[in-house]
Structures are given as structure tokens and as C-alpha cells.
Amino acid sequence: MIDFTPTPEQAMLVEMVRRFVQEEIVPIEHELDPDAGRLPPEKDKELRAKVAQMGLTNWDAPAEVGGPGLDVVTQTLLAMEMSQHRAGLYTTCYGVFGGAGLAHLYEASDYLKERYLYPTLRGEMVGCFALSEPSGGSDPARAVQTRAVRDGEDWVINGSKLWISEAANADYAILIARTGDEGRDGLTAFVVETAAAGFTVRREVPVLRKVHKPTELTFDDVRVPDRNRVSPEGAGFRMAAERLAMRRIPYAAECVGTATAAHRMATEYAKIREVFGKPLAQQQGIQWMLVDNEIDIRTARMFVLDAAVKADRGEPFRTEAALAKLAASEGGFRVVDRCVQIHGGLGVAADLPLERWFREMRIRRIGEGPTEVQRMLIARDLLGKHASASRRSA
Ligand SMILES: Cc1cc2nc3c(=O)[nH]c(=O)nc-3n(C[C@H](O)[C@H](O)[C@H](O)COP(=O)(O)OP(=O)(O)OC[C@H]3O[C@@H](n4cnc5c(N)ncnc54)[C@H](O)[C@@H]3O)c2cc1C
Structure with missing residues (x-):
């Protein structure tokens, strides 16, 4: 323990x-x-x-x-x-x-650190991460069709991306493109400047979240020097997958934090709001909702910390990160939903933060690998090759 x-x-x-x-x-x-x-x-x-x-x-x-x-x-x-x-x-x-x-840039070359990472850390540049495409985001190893072709010292990139957050305000994208065959070993990561000729933000896509709008991007003969390659050729998916697994830990922690804040608000509100002659807190239906919140939050918190401990120890943590992301985004959404319900009309009013949490927590069940993909990763670790007929590229 x-x-x-x-x-x-x-x-x-x-x-x-x-x-x-x-x-x-x-x-x-x-x-x-x-x-x-x-x-x-x-x-x-x-x-x-x-x-x-x-x-x-x-x-x-x-x-x-x-x-x-x-x-x-x-x-x-x-x-x-x-x-x-x-x-x-x-x-x-x-x-x-x-x-x-x-x-992704923490372990990049000195050139990439000087040119992109340090200015980003100084707040002078903004980056975005471009993996998902119109052909699908759950299974990028198969879906990525954006292609980078070597031309002397450069790469020439053609294709499109979808759902890329913040690209309209970004100075550069960390882009995963296909440089080889189908499957995970055909992908490579590059830093591509958004001002490059042929890089177009076609549109921002309005979603439940009002900030950091996702975008649709197109690449039309975008030229990138080879020194802007972040991963070895063919190792872009592996690099992205490692980073995504690590990113799932703080992502899940944020869900736990927001759920905790919502639960605290609902607990306080239940003590002061009266219905049928007594506080909400004395209605068993409300008590049970609060107890369910407590279970969801404590469970998610333990999963998230378990993944963090394993990551710190240098042990494999991919399954733990998937469990954390799954428990925190699904559990966090349930918590916020119950807290909205406990607040009645106020729960959906913009006077309180609950309605924003409700909208944004809904996205959390899809972003950074949807719930079903996390389940798939966990099942694969449980069942090994018996989990799927083909493990070729996922
Ligand atoms: C607001 C927002 C911001 C985003 N920001 C970024 C970003 O900055 N960069 C980036 O690269 N991507 C980003 N994404 C994309 C996000 O990662 C993808 O939406 C996600 O990976 C799912 O891909 P998809 O939408 O193409 O759904 P699909 O891959 O088409 O899948 C559809 C649904 O099918 C289900 N599903 C998938 N696999 C299975 C399975 N094996 N069994 C059962 N069901 C399954 C899942 O529920 C999934 O949601 C963002 C998305 C949103 C909504």
C-alpha cells in the first residue's frame, strides 16, 4: 500500500x-x-x-x-x-x-531549445501540439495522413490537421507527420512555424469550451529544415505516446482539483439551502450524491497519485496514467454534474463556475485520448495479445 x-x-x-x-x-x-x-x-x-x-x-x-x-x-x-x-x-x-x-521540447536539440523552448518559457512564444486529423484522433498511428517528404536539407509537408487547440495564436506547432510507411513506425515529429508559407489556419471550431479554440489546419508544401525535426525519423509516434501518457497525469489531477472545488461548493450550499422545511443537507437523496462525489474524488485522487509515484520511480506508468485519466475525467464529470443538480437553477447560471466546469469537464472525457482509448490501453496491459486480433500499429 x-x-x-x-x-x-x-x-x-x-x-x-x-x-x-x-x-x-x-x-x-x-x-x-x-x-x-x-x-x-x-x-x-x-x-x-x-x-x-x-x-x-x-x-x-x-x-x-x-x-x-x-x-x-x-x-x-x-x-x-x-x-x-x-x-x-x-x-x-x-x-x-x-x-x-x-x-516535447525538454529533450530536444540545443538549437530547438534556444529557438523555441526558452522563448516559450520566457513567455515570448506560444506553441501548439498537432497530432489529430480529420481522419481521426483516437488511433493516430493509423489515421495520420499528413505527409513530410525529404527534399535535400528540408522536409516538405502536405496535409491537414483538426482540433488543434490554440493554433490561431501559436508561433509554432509540434507536428506529427508521416515520413514512412503505414503504422506507428512511419511517423516523425517536427517543429513547424505557423508563419511558414503554406501553413494555414483554415478556421477555428467553436466548441463547448470558449477559450483556446480548436482549429483546422492545412499544410500546402510547407518547407521545414531538417534541424526542426524533434524525433528521430519514424520515432514520432513513440515520442508523442510517451509525452501523452505523462501529460495524462496533470490532466487528470486538474479534473480532481476542479471536482474537489465543485464538491466543496455543493457541500456548503446543501447546508444553507432549505427545501420542504429543512436544509438540503438533511435530505438523504442529497447526502447520497455528496457521498458519491466523495467516492469519485478519492478514487481518482489515488489513481492519479499512484501514476505519479510510478513515474517518479522510473517504473512503467502507462496503464496507471490511463486509469488516472479515465477515473478523473469520468468521475470528475459525474461530480460536477451532481453539484449542478444540487444547486438547482443556480447550477446552470453563469453567476457560479459550475456551468463552465460542466461544459469543460465534458471535453475532458474526449481530449488527451477518449475514455474508450484509455479502456483499450488498460485492457491491452491486462490481456496482452489476447486483447486484440491485430497489434500492428496501435
Ligand atoms: C476541444 C478539443 C481540443 C483538442 N485539442 C487537440 C490538440 O491540441 N491537438 C491534437 O492533436 N488533438 C486535439 N484534440 C483532438 C482529440 O484528441 C480527439 O478529438 C480525440 O483523440 C478523439 O479523436 P476523434 O475526435 O477523431 O474521434 P474518433 O477517433 O473518430 O473516435 C470517435 C469516438 O469513438 C470512440 N472510440 C475510439 N476508439 C474506440 C474503441 N477502440 N472502442 C470503442 N470506442 C472507441 C471514442 O469515444 C471517440 O471519442 C482536441 C479535441 C477537442 C474536442
């Missing part, structure tokens, strides 16, 4: 971030548009300075690239706190903690 009690240092960091979120971020949200994606510039500057004083600028970056070098468990505990506000799922603390988000 793993002991998930935070160390004194972790507890201190968690408390510091909790106070920052509750005292600095939550009060501002009363003044902001309910779907806001950024802070007013003055506030942004002020809060970034406070984060720097806390020593948490670029909080998720390793020490080698100038970040605080926190282990995965500590990052997970902090992500559970940072997400406990209205914009917490997709615009965690409005970005004032910085971070590249796209860990």
Missing part, C-alpha cells in the same frame, strides 16, 4: 499554492467574464511577479531548462490546487505559473 501523505516540503508548497489560488485568483474571477481566458495585463504582471517570488515560475519544467525541477508527485499535488477556480481546467491560474506545457 503506497503512503500518499505529502512530505513537509510538499505540504508547504501545496499550502502556498492553495492560498495563492484562493486569495489571488478566485476573487478576480468575480470581476472577469465567466468565459475569460486571460487576466488584465496589469494583474497578469503582478501575479507573475508573485509566482516568481514563490520560486514556481515554469513550475512544470525540469531544473536543466531553468524550472524548479519538481518531481511528478509534487507537480500532481500542485495541479490539484491550481485548478480549483472557474478557469482552472483549461486556463489554470490564467497561465501565471508559466511552463511550456509541451514537454
Whole structure:
């Protein structure tokens, strides 16, 4: 049985971030548009300075690239706190903690770090991650049709991508393109600048989430120098899969954080709102909803921390990350849904953060590998080759 009690240092960091979120971020949200994606510039500057004083600028970056070098468990505990506000799922603390988000560049060449990673960490550049295509996102090893063909020192890229978040505001995309045969070993990762000739953001796609709109992209003879290749040839899928598995841990932690905030609100509301002559909290139907919330949150929290512990130990954690993502996004959605119900009409009003959490948590069951794909990954580890007839490319 793993002991998930935070160390004194972790507890201190968690408390510091909790106070920052509750005292600095939550009060501002009363003044902001309910779907806001950024802070007013003055506030942004002020809060970034406070984060720097806390020593948490670029909080998720390793020490080698100038970040605080926190282990995965500590990052997970902090992500559970940072997400406990209205914009917490997709615009965690409005970005004032910085971070590249796209860990793909942490182990890239010195050239790529100088040109893209460090400016991103300094807040001078924005990147996006372009894997999914109109032909499908669940099974990219088969679906990716965007092709990169070698031409001297360059690669020439043609194709299209769909659902790529933030590309309209990004300076570059980490793009997975096919350089070889069908299947997972035919894919390679590149950094492609959005200003490159032939790179077009065809449209932004309105979805339930109002910030960081996903986009449709087309590539028409986009020329990229070979030094912009992030992975060895044919290793782009493996690199993306490793990064996606790691990314699932903070992604799941954010779901736990938001669910925790919603559950806290519903618990307090149940004590003060009266129906049929007594507080909601005395109605057994409501008590059971709160208990179900507690079960969903505690279960997801344990799965997420279990994955983080394994990642820190250098043990395989792909199955644990899939379990964490599955439990936290599905459980988090159930929690937010119950909290909306407990609040009645207020639950769907933009006066409270619940309706934004409800919309954005719905996306969490699809993004970063839908629920069914997580189930497939877990089943594969349980059943090995018996899980599917063909393991050729997935
Ligand atoms: C708001 C938003 C932002 C996104 N941002 C990005 C981004 O920045 N970069 C990026 O590359 N992608 C991004 N995506 C894409 C996302 O990763 C894909 O939507 C996701 O992987 C599913 O792919 P798909 O939509 O093509 O669905 P499909 O692959 O067509 O699958 C459809 C549905 O089938 C189900 N399914 C899949 N496999 C199985 C199975 N084996 N058994 C049973 N059911 C199955 C799943 O429920 C799935 O949702 C984003 C998506 C959204 C909605």
C-alpha cells in the first residue's frame, strides 16, 4: 500500500499554492467574464511577479531548462490546487505559473531549445501540439495522413490537421507527420512555424469550451529544415505516446482539483439551502450524491497519485496514467454534474463556475485520448495479445 501523505516540503508548497489560488485568483474571477481566458495585463504582471517570488515560475519544467525541477508527485499535488477556480481546467491560474506545457521540447536539440523552448518559457512564444486529423484522433498511428517528404536539407509537408487547440495564436506547432510507411513506425515529429508559407489556419471550431479554440489546419508544401525535426525519423509516434501518457497525469489531477472545488461548493450550499422545511443537507437523496462525489474524488485522487509515484520511480506508468485519466475525467464529470443538480437553477447560471466546469469537464472525457482509448490501453496491459486480433500499429 503506497503512503500518499505529502512530505513537509510538499505540504508547504501545496499550502502556498492553495492560498495563492484562493486569495489571488478566485476573487478576480468575480470581476472577469465567466468565459475569460486571460487576466488584465496589469494583474497578469503582478501575479507573475508573485509566482516568481514563490520560486514556481515554469513550475512544470525540469531544473536543466531553468524550472524548479519538481518531481511528478509534487507537480500532481500542485495541479490539484491550481485548478480549483472557474478557469482552472483549461486556463489554470490564467497561465501565471508559466511552463511550456509541451514537454516535447525538454529533450530536444540545443538549437530547438534556444529557438523555441526558452522563448516559450520566457513567455515570448506560444506553441501548439498537432497530432489529430480529420481522419481521426483516437488511433493516430493509423489515421495520420499528413505527409513530410525529404527534399535535400528540408522536409516538405502536405496535409491537414483538426482540433488543434490554440493554433490561431501559436508561433509554432509540434507536428506529427508521416515520413514512412503505414503504422506507428512511419511517423516523425517536427517543429513547424505557423508563419511558414503554406501553413494555414483554415478556421477555428467553436466548441463547448470558449477559450483556446480548436482549429483546422492545412499544410500546402510547407518547407521545414531538417534541424526542426524533434524525433528521430519514424520515432514520432513513440515520442508523442510517451509525452501523452505523462501529460495524462496533470490532466487528470486538474479534473480532481476542479471536482474537489465543485464538491466543496455543493457541500456548503446543501447546508444553507432549505427545501420542504429543512436544509438540503438533511435530505438523504442529497447526502447520497455528496457521498458519491466523495467516492469519485478519492478514487481518482489515488489513481492519479499512484501514476505519479510510478513515474517518479522510473517504473512503467502507462496503464496507471490511463486509469488516472479515465477515473478523473469520468468521475470528475459525474461530480460536477451532481453539484449542478444540487444547486438547482443556480447550477446552470453563469453567476457560479459550475456551468463552465460542466461544459469543460465534458471535453475532458474526449481530449488527451477518449475514455474508450484509455479502456483499450488498460485492457491491452491486462490481456496482452489476447486483447486484440491485430497489434500492428496501435
Ligand atoms: C476541444 C478539443 C481540443 C483538442 N485539442 C487537440 C490538440 O491540441 N491537438 C491534437 O492533436 N488533438 C486535439 N484534440 C483532438 C482529440 O484528441 C480527439 O478529438 C480525440 O483523440 C478523439 O479523436 P476523434 O475526435 O477523431 O474521434 P474518433 O477517433 O473518430 O473516435 C470517435 C469516438 O469513438 C470512440 N472510440 C475510439 N476508439 C474506440 C474503441 N477502440 N472502442 C470503442 N470506442 C472507441 C471514442 O469515444 C471517440 O471519442 C482536441 C479535441 C477537442 C474536442
